Amino acid sequence: MxxxxxxxxxxxxxxxxxxxxxxxxxxxxxxxxxxxxxxxxxxxxxxxxxxxxxxxxxxxxxxxxxxxxxxxxxxxxxxxxxxxxxxxxxxxxxxxxxxxxxxxxxxxxxxxxxxxxxxxxxxxxxxxxxxxxxxxxxxxxGSVPAQDYVARYAGAFGPGALEGLRIGVYQHSSVARDAMIEVVTALGAEAVPLARSETFIPVDTEAVDPKTRDQLAGWCADHNLDALISTDGDADRPMVADATGRIVPGDVLGALTARALGAQVICTPVSSNTMIGEMPEFGTLHRTRIGSPFVIAAMEAVLADDPAAKVVGYEANGGFLLGFTAEAPAGPLPPLMTRDCLLPILAPLALARAGGKDLAALVAALPPRFTAADRLTGVEPETARAFLAELDGDAAARAAFFDGLGPETEVDRTDGLRLRFASGDVIHLRPSGNAPEFRCYTEAASPARAEDLLASHLGKLRARL
Structure with a gap:
């Protein structure tokens, strides 16, 4: 295109x-x-x-x-x-x-x-x-901006925040591959560099393929890791896996980071895990269209009404936006209203360590809602939009495509087409705005159910598109 x-x-x-x-x-x-x-x-x-x-x-x-x-x-x-x-x-x-x-x-x-x-x-x-x-x-x-970025988090979290942890760093071709090593080391962890590549590898932290997931699990076992971290190519999206190699979704990292920082107002796209609405420490939740400009616009509106609001934003891809000066373990952390990868990597790991838990236990204590996401490539936006328009305008067409899920209880058109069914299952379909990709997001009461929904509906989409 x-x-x-x-x-x-x-x-x-x-x-x-x-x-x-x-x-x-x-x-x-x-x-x-x-x-x-x-x-x-x-x-x-x-x-x-x-x-x-x-x-x-x-x-x-x-x-x-x-x-x-x-x-x-x-x-x-x-x-x-x-x-x-x-x-x-x-x-x-x-x-x-x-x-x-x-x-x-x-x-x-x-x-x-x-x-x-x-x-x-x-x-x-x-x-x-x-x-x-x-x-x-x-x-x-030279290297000054990258060094300042590392220093921001080394100073806010302190040398003991990750003490005693052994953290794998999947470096691939991320621009943060050295910064990740430097910052986890500065916070007291032992960094284990993995798979540095001089060939560009397109890592999508929101849709990690099965081969990469298996690779992460293998590294965690082989190197006796407490966690494994990485980012996408330009490092505005994090990827974090627990000690078993299971990836913690970006919107779960967002919820944990918001908790660690004492946030009270959350701005997040409609595609993010709905668990955030069941977490009592957050006073207000604003749902937006997908994309950091929409999240930032919502955060700015909150701050216009109350400049002292403890507001944060995050996306399902894990990019985190800080809208207030937060108190981190070793000192203040000033706002940064752009998608960031290091904060949602470090804050959940530091929160788990401070509580004497591993990352998996921290995640397991959250409300039980689970998501999965992937994409079809090679689908032009015009084709995807025409298909969604067909579903949107015809309840019978939706019932046929989503056969077996029961009656609809909610149709959300904030961004693409997001449907909730009486079972609590959620299917969200959305074309990319700037790449030939078609995204499918699912949510359910168990990880297996979310993955099953994703696999079956990607199969249906592949057959149609």
């Missing part, structure tokens, strides 16, 4: 992300949005990222601004550095999608772009700002 600009920025095939197209989007971004006089540029480890980053920086200096080259680093580390400096930022990454694709993520001096900013950027593509009469400068920061 042709490159598309949406909730996660610009994404498309590398062959179609030409210097002219990249430059046009950068110029439109600079014309439509505040930038603070400079733009930080980061990149992931895809083979195509250096050339695209060069096109990004050339467009920035061509507009007369300073391009600050932060190099290869986690997306939240880039956002942290840019926000501290009062500058805009652009991350060159395709996140979890394959290496034949790439993209750009855009940040204002105050954080991620909103849907309003997205609309303004698209409008500016028709008449981007002209080149400046004099080229801007370039600066290179």
């Amino acid at each position: 042709a490159p598309k600009f949406g909730t996660s920025g610009l994404r498309g095939l590398v062959t179609e992300l030409t210097p002219d197209l990249v430059s046009a989007h950068i110029r439109a971004f600079l014309a439509a949005c505040p930038n603070g006089g400079a733009v930080h540029v980061g990149q992931d480890l895809r083979p195509s990222s250096p050339a695209i980053a060069e096109a990004v920086m050339s467009a920035i200096t061509g507009a007369g601004l300073t391009a600050i080259d932060d190099g290869v680093l986690p997306t939240p580390a880039l956002a942290l550095a840019a926000m501290r400096a009062g500058h805009a930022a652009v991350m060159v990454t395709g996140s979890h999608i394959p290496a034949d694709r790439n993209g750009l993520k855009f940040y204002l001096p105050g954080g991620e772009i909103s849907k309003t900013d997205e609309t303004a950027i698209l409008a500016a593509l028709d008449s981007p700002a002209p080149d400046a009469g004099q080229a801007g400068a370039r600066q290179k920061t």
Whole structure:
């Protein structure tokens, strides 16, 4: 599919992300949005990222601004550095999608772009700002932004937070592969590096394939691990497994992290586990469309009403957003209103250790709702949307497709089509907005039931699409 600009920025095939197209989007971004006089540029480890980053920086200096080259680093580390400096930022990454694709993520001096900013950027593509009469400068920061990102959590959690734990770090081609080693070591754990790769591996933390799950379980057994951690390619999504190698879903990590930080208001997409509504310590729950801009918009609305609100956001993929200064085990942790991977990795592990439990026991004590998710690839959004429109408009078609699940008790159209049945089972179908993927989310009263629902409905979707 042709490159598309949406909730996660610009994404498309590398062959179609030409210097002219990249430059046009950068110029439109600079014309439509505040930038603070400079733009930080980061990149992931895809083979195509250096050339695209060069096109990004050339467009920035061509507009007369300073391009600050932060190099290869986690997306939240880039956002942290840019926000501290009062500058805009652009991350060159395709996140979890394959290496034949790439993209750009855009940040204002105050954080991620909103849907309003997205609309303004698209409008500016028709008449981007002209080149400046004099080229801007370039600066290179080296490893400082990544070091500051690690120091944020080393200082807040302290050297004893993970003392005595043996933690595997699935490094693959994540930009956080060194940061993860550094931070768990700083918190007192023994880090065990695993499977570092010089070839890009597209890890989707929300849809981990069976082969990888088996690999995680094998590493945990072979290395006698207390937990295993990883991230997606640009490190704004965590992956955490317990001592058996069982992955803790991202929305469960989100609930545990919110508990560890003393949050009171939760903003999370409609796809997240409904257990959060059964946890009495949280006063208010706001459900949103899927995507960090929608979560951030909900958090900002909460803070507009009450600037002292202890509000956090998280997504089913595990990306966590902190909207208040929280008290961590060793000191204050300032807000960071962008998807982060390290906080939802560290907070649940530290919470479990502080309570004298392992991670599995901590998870087992939560309300018993279980989710599963996966995707079909190669399904164009237009095809997916047409199929969903058919189901949405015809109750008989839904009954036929969801045969055996009993009567519907709720139809939620917040984002895609999410149905709850009298049994308590939930099926949520949603096309990707910027990749040829069709997502299926399930929820049930047991892990086995959620997995069975996922397998059967992916099979139905595969046959139809």
